[in-house]
Amino acid sequence: MAVIIKISSRSIRAAAVYFAFLPVFGAHAQAISRSPSRLTIQGPAEQSYQPVLRDALGRPCLDVEAATRVHVINPTLVDHVVSVKNSCPRSISVKVCYVNSDKCNAFDVASYKRVDTIIGTMSGIKNFKYVLLQK
Known part of the structure; x- marks a missing residue:
């Protein structure tokens, strides 16, 4: 049984933007989690x-x-x-x-x-x- 998933060009662009900025947000999230609570x-x-x-x-x-x-x-x-x-x-x-x-x-x-x-x-x-x- 084959499953067909329809992917629009909009979702591909959104995924590309997400993965392009993932290293930036990931590093920022780690820095925030290490900082003590204010x-x-x-x-x-x-x-x-x-x-x-x-x-x-x-x-x-x-x-x-x-x-x-x-x-x-x-x-x-x-x-x-x-x-x-x-x-x-x-x-x-x-x-x-x-x-x-x-x-x-x-x-x-x-x-x-x-x-x-x-x-x-x-x-x-x-x-x-x-x-x-x-x-």
């Missing part, structure tokens, strides 16, 4: 003992993620980044602080938008605790 995901925010704003279905309006990001030029410097995504139809005022500290960033998150903020940059400290206050 992001370290942090845990959830500490409890603020304030009521959490919720949508009509009872889900929290804000989705919060935090990570540390290592600088490319100087790997000993680390940014503490907090990302806040609003999934409600109204703007929410947010204040992100280090735990037991006055170091805070206050900002508004528009409806259905996301805001990334750097609450601090430190040398070599890859773990941090933060609290989120919302109005």
Whole structure:
């Protein structure tokens, strides 16, 4: 039994382009896989003992993620980044602080938008605790 496969000239050109650049992409992929990770995901925010704003279905309006990001030029410097995504139809005022500290960033998150903020940059400290206050 013979199997006939129809190959178009477009697929031949696409394959030729793919195989022509394969050594370039392959070397790049290996270099990326050997480099250390620049992001370290942090845990959830500490409890603020304030009521959490919720949508009509009872889900929290804000989705919060935090990570540390290592600088490319100087790997000993680390940014503490907090990302806040609003999934409600109204703007929410947010204040992100280090735990037991006055170091805070206050900002508004528009409806259905996301805001990334750097609450601090430190040398070599890859773990941090933060609290989120919302109005």
